[in-house]
Amino acid sequence: MTESGYTNTKSGWRSVLRHDVPASLVVFLVAVPLSLGISVASGAPIAAGLVAAVVGGIVAGAMGGSVIQVSGPAAGLSLVVADLVQTYGWRATCMITLLAGLLQLLLGLVKVARAALAVSPAVVHGMLAGVGVTIALSQLHIVLGGQPQKSAVENLLELPSQIVNNHGHAVLVGVITIAVLLVWNRLPRLRAVPAPLAALLIGAAPAAALGWDVTRVDLTGGFSSLEGPVFPSGDWHAIMSSVLLVALLAAVESLLTCVASDRMHSGPRADLDRELTAQGAANLISGALGGLPVSGVVVRTTANARAGARSRWSTVLHGMWVLIFTLAFGWAITLIPMEALAALLVFIGIQMVNVGHVRNLRGHGEMPVYFVTMGGVVLVGLAEGVLVGLGLAALLSLRRLTWLSVQVRPDGDRWRLVVTGSLTFLGVPRLTEALRAIPAGAAVELDLHVDFMDNAAFEALHHWRLEHERAGGTIDIDELHDEWYSAAVRGTRMFPAKSPFRHDRWWLPWAYRRPGPRPGEILPMPEPAPAVVSPGNGGEAVPDLLKGAQEFQRRTAPLVRPLLTRLARGQAPSHLFITCADSRIVPNIITASGPGDLFTLRNIGNLVPRHRVAPHDDSVMASIEYAVGVLGVRKITVCGHSGCGAMAALLGEIPPAPAEFDTGFPALRGWLRHGRHTLARFVATESTEDDAGPLDRLCRLNVIQQLDNVRSHPRLDALVRSGTLELSGMYFDIGAASVHVLREEGFTPVPTLRTG
Structure with a gap:
């Protein structure tokens, strides 16, 4: 296999025929029903989803930076597209997709793809979960034979009345489709056929055979029914904001999927800038042809990897199969009830609320970002929810970066004050409160284990030190990290950035850490000390050993405790x-x-x-x-x-x-x-x-x-x-x-x- 993912040898073509062709058929069978469903959720023509699937497979697959990522219409963008269709109309939405692709293409050429990875995954997963809930609530009304409302809140409020009313055949089709989706993957012998395809076929079969009163998919004219893009009319600020929103959301979803795809195979690693350029080209072409926005899709990429794909030929071929199927067998799509597609979307929407992501985020304290983003998307809107999630993620990151621990306690005839973290103006109230707890004239050991100290914190600490020493107290300051306080006292300028923690004295012999000689000097033989604890020496242990143990407890134990806790079992x-x-x-x-x-x-x-x-x-x-x-x-x-x-x-x-x-x-x-x-x-x-x-x-x-x-x-x-x-x-x-x-x-x- 070559670096680009294509094969150019006889054995390489054998690999394509053996691995990539079968995998492309599996992805094709998954992509068709999903593309139809996303078209419905987006309020776009049915053929628009198939165009995006073809362009995403052939263009993004051939040009992309990942050899197994599959691109096409994505459920995560359906809310944005639906809003654009209502605001500007479908043809103008296609122009926004085209312009978004052009912007992605430019961003890829200037190599800024990795900047998208700076977006918190909690925001992305929360956004997708919110989109999933919104899709599920709206499409559930179609399954029940009704019409979705304008917002997720209205859909939720109207749901009880929809449930109690008798909707006849529409409900039966939806229930059959969802039932098949729930049980299909639990039947090992049937897994060769993708669950979405099986659900649509089984849901459509009784409707066609028994003549049920359902709404059919309208694919009149096929690809030829689609019209070219036109420039949207309205406030150009809002239009450019929409272009930016589509470009960034599609780019972030594609690049995160691209990174995840590297964990699914052992082939060449993904080139993110190349992938972003390919996504831009695909969106430019899809918009020009009247298709939905294109992005990398996790479901299809996972199916591609699990089916054994080895190169980008699988992705390209899947797009070709979609094209051939639509041209040759487009009439078969018109047999699918809209209620079956709606039921498929309900199932997809529920799956987008991924419990596994919630568990992963819980250990990192990012669950609030996830749920706030999801709630914002559901209650207010996608763009607003994402902005709220990003703001909360930034605030939590700022809180972690400025984390400060201040501990003060009596230690025999002395007081010990331990300050750990980033000592900024935000921590001055906590620091001064701890300093007030120390009696005037007391002997104090101050351990500064800080990686940053700003001027406000230095002023507060230094002023207290001067006042405490003026009252007869003594202060022994030990800076375990960089000498931020000492440098400020000397007037030396410290580098403004946070510095990494250093621990560069633990390995020195005890004699080198006593006042007096330093490494490189000739050391006098230490004075002999009592070797054991006994009544004869007052019950005191070896002084150096005891001091070393105290130093370990103070400096090293907090650092190694998590590791030793894991090692304690064996x-x-x-x-x-x-x-x-x-x-x-x-x-x-x-x-x-x-x-x-x-x-x-x-x-x-x-x-x-x-x-x-x-x-x-x-x-x-x-x-x-x-x-x-x-x-x-x-x-x-x-x-x-x-x-x-x-x-x-x-x-x-x-x-x-x-x-x-x-x-x-x-x-x-x-x-x-x-x-x-x-x-x-x-x-x-x-x-x-x-x-x-x-x-x-x-x-x-x-x-x-x-x-x-x-x-x-x-x-x-x-x-x-x-x-x-x-x-x-x-x-x-x-x-x-x-x-x-x-x-x-x-x-x-x-x-x-x-x-x-």
């Missing part, structure tokens, strides 16, 4: 990571991994005892068995590092024992016996020119040896041989902060990914 790590217990090795830093990624096994020297070797040790194999057998881990990585103390001990560089260990580290010496195979490999391996020294070479060889030790266990070796388990080696050069990976030729540095 773990599914991808790697078993075996590394040294050395305090300088932090696996999650050197692998940029997070909670739930690594099942970590740490010991002195990252050693793995060989199978049935003395001294016996079950702890390492217990971890490996649990990772592989219970957690289903399929990758084991052994990671060594430079300057390993265990390897130094193997070379005879172990330090002398303190007095309390005057027996000479018996447990440690026993454990290091598992490294004798590493030492043997070291003795048997010749040094190379790039060796950094004996210790560095032993540390690297130790990784290779431990991978061999893993395979010394028969069950693990069998998994490796079968390809179920994968082993890898890594080496971390502490001084260079460089990660090396084991390959056939040895350890090679992991390349740095560069962007731009």
